[in-house]
Amino acid sequence: MENTEVKNRSFNEIISDETPVLVDFYADWCAPCKMMTPILQQLKSEMGDKLNIIKIDTERNPDVAIKYQVRGIPNLILFHKGQILWQQAGVVRMPQLQQTIEQKLEQSWEN
Numbered sequence: 369m370e371n372t373e374v375k376n377r378s379f380n381e382i383i384s385d386e387t388p389v390l391v392d393f394y395a396d397w398c399a400p401c402k403m404m405t406p407i408l409q410q411l412k413s414e415m416g417d418k419l420n421i422i423k424i425d426t427e428r429n430p431d432v433a434i435k436y437q438v439r440g441i442p443n444l445i446l447f448h449k450g451q452i453l454w455q456q457a458g459v460v461r462m463p464q465l466q467q468t469i470e471q472k473l474e475q476s477w478e479n
Contacts, residue, residue, distance in 0.1 A: 379432060382422060383447035388473055389420045393436075393443040395427050400459050401442040407462045414466060418473075448476050 383389050392408060394401035412421050426433040426441060436445055440457035446469055447453065453472040460468070 379424075380450075382420065384450035385420070386449065387417070387420050388446060388448040388453070388469075388476075389422060390469065391445045391447065392421065392423045393426050393433055393438045393441055393445070394423055395425060395441055398441050403459050404442045404444075407460070407465065410462050411466055411469075415469070419469065446472055448473065451476075 383391070390408070390411070392401075392404055394404065408421050408423075412419070424432055426438060433443075436452075436455070438445075438457075442459060443455070443457045444460060444465075445452055445455045453476055454468060456468075
């Protein structure tokens with residue numbers, strides 16, 4: 369899901385990039401989180417290079433989860449140039465997720 373370039377960069381570098389980033393906060397024990405994996409894979413295949421998607425394990429990275437006030441998982445946060453454009457907890461179906469992301473990115477590019 370993530371490309372090699374993304375793996376070698378810090379979280380702050382990744383979310384500050386020109387390419388928008390969807391961050392999926394999850395935990396291995398979370399059943400609804402597992403439902404997001406195929407949805408995110410489908411989203412990536414639909415959006416291609418227009419969107420990077422990364423997963424952050426809240427158990428292994430509690431500081432990042434606390435910083436972004438992640439209280440429920442799965443929790444999705446859309447970043448563009450370091451700014452949060454959208455955040456939502458819970459499973460989001462593919463059509464709704466893609467529509468929301470495209471809408472938020474359009475608004476971001478207009479500003």
